[in-house]
Amino acid sequence: MYEFLTGPMLWVTFTVFIVGCIWRVVRYVRGLSWQLDRVAYRPHFALGARHALKSVFYWLVPFGSRSWREKPGMTILFFAFHIGIVFVPLFLEAHAVVAKQRLGIAWPSMPAGLADGLTIAMLVAGAGLVIRRLALPEVRIITTGYDYLLLAITMAPFVTGLACRMDLPGAEGWLLAHLVTGHLMLLAIPFTKLSHMVLYFCSRAQLGMDFGIKRGGERGRGIVW
Amino acid sequence: MPEGKYCFRRPLQTEEDILHLLSDTRGTNYYKEMEELEVDTEALKKRLDATCKSRLRTWLDICARCGLCADSCFLYRVNDRNPEQVPSYKVQTTLGEIVRKNGNVDTKFMLHAMEVCWSRCTCCSRCAQYCPHGIDMGQMISYTRGLLYSQGFVPWELKIGSGMHRVYRAQMDVTEEDWVETCEWMAEENEEEYPGLTIPVDVENADIMYTCNAREPKHYPEDVAEAAILFHIAGENWTVPSSGWEQTALCMFAGDWEACKMQVQNVYDAIERLKPKRVVGTECGHAHRASVIEGPYWCGRPDGKPPAPYIHYVEWVAEALRTGKLKIDPAKRIKEPVTLQDSCNYVRNYGLSEITREIISYIVEPGYFVEMAPNKDYNYCCGGGGGFNGVGRYRAQRNKALKTKRDQILATGCKLVIAPCHNCWDAIRDLEEEFEIGIRWTFLKPLLLKMVVIPEHLRPAEEEE
Ligand code: SF4
Ligand code: SF4
Numbered sequence: 214m215y216e217f218l219t220g221p222m223l224w225v226t227f228t229v230f231i232v233g234c235i236w237r238v239v240r241y242v243r244g245l246s247w248q249l250d251r252v253a254y255r256p257h258f259a260l261g262a263r264h265a266l267k268s269v270f271y272w273l274v275p276f277g278s279r280s281w282r283e284k285p286g287m288t289i290l291f292f293a294f295h296i297g298i299v300f301v302p303l304f305l306e307a308h309a310v311v312a313k314q315r316l317g318i319a320w321p322s323m324p325a326g327l328a329d330g331l332t333i334a335m336l337v338a339g340a341g342l343v344i345r346r347l348a349l350p351e352v353r354i355i356t357t358g359y360d361y362l363l364l365a366i367t368m369a370p371f372v373t374g375l376a377c378r379m380d381l382p383g384a385e386g387w388l389l390a391h392l393v394t395g396h397l398m399l400l401a402i403p404f405t406k407l408s409h410m411v412l413y414f415c416s417r418a419q420l421g422m423d424f425g426i427k428r429g430g431e432r433g434r435g436i437v438w
Numbered sequence: 439m440p441e442g443k444y445c446f447r448r449p450l451q452t453e454e455d456i457l458h459l460l461s462d463t464r465g466t467n468y469y470k471e472m473e474e475l476e477v478d479t480e481a482l483k484k485r486l487d488a489t490c491k492s493r494l495r496t497w498l499d500i501c502a503r504c505g506l507c508a509d510s511c512f513l514y515r516v517n518d519r520n521p522e523q524v525p526s527y528k529v530q531t532t533l534g535e536i537v538r539k540n541g542n543v544d545t546k547f548m549l550h551a552m553e554v555c556w557s558r559c560t561c562c563s564r565c566a567q568y569c570p571h572g573i574d575m576g577q578m579i580s581y582t583r584g585l586l587y588s589q590g591f592v593p594w595e596l597k598i599g600s601g602m603h604r605v606y607r608a609q610m611d612v613t614e615e616d617w618v619e620t621c622e623w624m625a626e627e628n629e630e631e632y633p634g635l636t637i638p639v640d641v642e643n644a645d646i647m648y649t650c651n652a653r654e655p656k657h658y659p660e661d662v663a664e665a666a667i668l669f670h671i672a673g674e675n676w677t678v679p680s681s682g683w684e685q686t687a688l689c690m691f692a693g694d695w696e697a698c699k700m701q702v703q704n705v706y707d708a709i710e711r712l713k714p715k716r717v718v719g720t721e722c723g724h725a726h727r728a729s730v731i732e733g734p735y736w737c738g739r740p741d742g743k744p745p746a747p748y749i750h751y752v753e754w755v756a757e758a759l760r761t762g763k764l765k766i767d768p769a770k771r772i773k774e775p776v777t778l779q780d781s782c783n784y785v786r787n788y789g790l791s792e793i794t795r796e797i798i799s800y801i802v803e804p805g806y807f808v809e810m811a812p813n814k815d816y817n818y819c820c821g822g823g824g825g826f827n828g829v830g831r832y833r834a835q836r837n838k839a840l841k842t843k844r845d846q847i848l849a850t851g852c853k854l855v856i857a858p859c860h861n862c863w864d865a866i867r868d869l870e871e872e873f874e875i876g877i878r879w880t881f882l883k884p885l886l887l888k889m890v891v892i893p894e895h896l897r898p899a900e901e902e903e
């Protein structure tokens with residue numbers, strides 16, 4: 214099972230994940246319509262691109278946008294969660310080892326202590342996000358089972374990974390669970406709201422262009438939309 | 439009942455149509471019939487397929503349901519933070535539902551969606567600035583209004599308003615003759631005080647073509663006169679078109695995109711006919727949005743621009759003050775605390791926040807200008823935007839919405855509010871009526887007229903020394 218999940222299945226998952234993400238982006242861009250969206254994307258491309266990049270960038274920086282600054286608690290939860298989710302799987306030593314052994318790819322890795330710290334921060338933040346959903350009426354009303362399911366899908370590989378790392382009893386079971394949940398998460402990305410992993414860049418860029426091209430980019434000063 | 443006598447899906451196309459609907463006072467029968475108006479789900483589905491593309495669908499899909507947009511919405515805040523006023527909730531339970539069900543919705547749902555779209559959102563797009571995903575709920579509600587309109591679920595006044603645009607190319611029954619007569623009348627009326635004053639109609643190749651809001655000739659003709667006097671003092675070579683002078687689009691609030699195109703095309707035709715160097719629009723936010731920001735797209739202009747440079751009144755005023763075309767008498771500058779209403783439509787949605795402050799620097803004695811909080815691109819809607827002001831059915835909700843602006847103004851401690859936007863001006867007038875906080879409000883034109891220096895050669899003879 215281990216062999217399969219870190220061998221052939223890894224290729225399958227990666228392929229579905231990557232092709233799926235590309236397909237979502239292509240479909241997004243192709244579905245844009247200057248007349249329906251009322252944004253002249255092409256004729257003012259340079260202006261639009263500038264504001265698109267600006268918008269993407271400032272929202273990726275903690276406290277970079279006004280919204281992040283006005284909600285510091287959420288900002289901390291959000292960034293702790295996303296930094297963990299992106300960097301730990303990418304640069305975990307154990308993953309680099311698998312990449313080397315099974316796929317023959319040399320991959321950089323981060324110190325174990327850092328990875329542990331980020332994982333724990335991510336899980337704590339995840340729990341915080343769940344509590345926030347339950348506690349705040351304005352978030353509770355828009356939350357559905359689907360949102361909790363997605364949180365579970367994203368947190369499961371981290372819980373199981375941490376269990377492996379801490380050598381909890383039943384090591385093999387944890388490892389298997391980690392592999393299964395990891396695959397599940399990657400496979401879910403193109404098909405669920407987790408596609409925001411790539412679509413964030415699309416919609417953020419789109420609004421940057423919208424404001425940049427037609428709603429004041431030429432005239433406004435220093436506003437990040 | 440498929441369709442009623444007053445409430446039906448087709449738009450109002452003729453004067454008789456309009457009079458017929460107007461005869462139904464306050465839309466009593468109209469709304470009664472609406473309770474039974476059937477939804478043409480096939481047509482709705484077709485419309486979705488044709489117009490609901492990746493941007494809107496992606497927005498619906500990836501909304502993280504994080505609630506960060508909640509506090510950004512003044513209607514959420516002013517309604518005691520009622521979760522049903524969270525922007526994401528408003529959209530998910532209207533457009534989201536229509537898309538999920540692929541148009542298979544019933545009358546009851548449409549009635550609810552109408553209430554949400556016209557009484558819980560003014561399409562001010564403030565929330566767009568606060569969403570990590572860049573989701574603009576204002577635009578989504580505006581889109582949803584289009585779906586509702588196409589099915590006949592639209593507030594009575596806005597159905598009439600968009601009919602007016604279809605029939606008169608103006609939001610009110612002001613005909614070409616009425617308009618030209620008003621111009622002549624206003625020029626005559628003020629000629630004595632301003633010798634040589636004219637309102638030139640249909641002059642080709644002028645430097646400026648001026649367009650306005652039909653409320654001006656209809657209810658405030660002095661506004662037309664003031665514009666003329668200021669152009670006169672500034673020595674502008676200007677004109678107004680006999681047709682294509684009306685710049686607003688209630689049809690935009692109604693979601694009647696076809697009428698929007700008819701309306702703004704009429705203005706663009708005037709531009710192409712008279713070939714002015716540029717066009718100046720009046721002190722109105724939604725007019726600017728309609729004819730400058732959205733209009734080019736309705737008309738299919740690929741560069742997203744009107745046929746000639748088209749500026750808002752505040753841009754012309756700032757320029758005239760900067761270049762000395764208009765000179766302010768320093769003794770007459772405002773010397774009392776004064777605040778400024780930033781209209782969403784040309785500030786947040788067009789980037790004119792700094793230019794309005796440049797005007798302030800000329801007309802207000804230093805130290806007397808007090809900013810609202812929040813302001814500029816982050817200002818809250820006046821409370822009456824997006825058609826809210828004009829819909830009787832939602833008057834109670836609108837009045838509640840006005841509290842936001844009331845409190846913002848009270849916090850400045852000012853008794854005078856400059857509001858260079860028709861709709862904001864109306865809302866501020868209404869809030870004073872409703873809450874009596876003892877404020878005054880004004881457009882720029884009358885203010886400027888009180889303090890501008892009239893050049894020697896333009897003064898009436900008897901005043902000459
Ligand atoms: S802020 Fe954006 S992503 Fe979050 S709930 Fe509102 S619309 Fe959805
Ligand atoms: S557009 Fe304005 S009124 Fe509408 S939901 Fe957003 S913030 Fe609220």
Ligand code: SF4
Pocket residue numbers: 560561562723724780781782783784818819820821822823824859861862865
């Ligand atoms: S009326 Fe004024 S403040 Fe209100 S939405 Fe329109 S422009 Fe904004």
